[in-house]
């Protein structure tokens with residue numbers, strides 16, 4: 158099968174990682190894939206913050222979980238209360254994806270870049286998970302400052318990255334098929 162189609166079809170969200178750090182060249186390849194995403198008006202309005210400080214990653218997980226625990230949405234509150242839950246699944250690297258506030262379509266462009274990162278990671282044999290729940294963390298200005306973003310950028314989501322734990326990996330999931338209509 159075509160390699161790109163194969164990567165798209167076999168990628169899964171990875172939530173169990175080996176503890177060792179990934180290689181710098183792997184991060185570079187993943188970022189390279191991200192910056193080749195399409196963007197509205199070709200603005201390329203993204204910024205990527207690579208975080209590998211375990212204490213800081215754990216801190217972000219703790220702060221986010223505290224906020225999640227106060228959510229009115231019960232499944233989010235339950236995750237926030239779950240002592241065993243780590244927001245980034247103890248991944249050794251996280252990458253915060255931020256967008257330029259005044260760009261034409263920053264959120265969409267950053268989403269495209271994020272999907273490229275997930276596919277690139279998978280094609281390199283790495284595991285990755287898109288973490289949208291960091292939206293709770295991003296409401297706290299004092300925490301966002303820790304990303305040292307360039308002026309005029311705001312964080313949208315995070316990608317957790319690491320080598321997948323071979324003992325525990327997800328199987329393919331059923332995809333909804335009845336999602337197409339043709340007009341000829």
Ligand SMILES: Cc1cc2nc3c(=O)[nH]c(=O)nc-3n(C[C@H](O)[C@H](O)[C@H](O)COP(=O)(O)O)c2cc1C
Pocket residue numbers: 168169170171172286287288289290291327
């Ligand atoms: C916008 C967005 C936000 C997501 N946020 C989270 C998250 O915070 N935590 C998590 O474990 N997975 C998160 N995911 C991953 C989804 O749960 C996952 O993509 C979905 O269950 C399908 O599984 P698959 O990625 O293995 O195909 C997110 C995915 C997207 C697209």
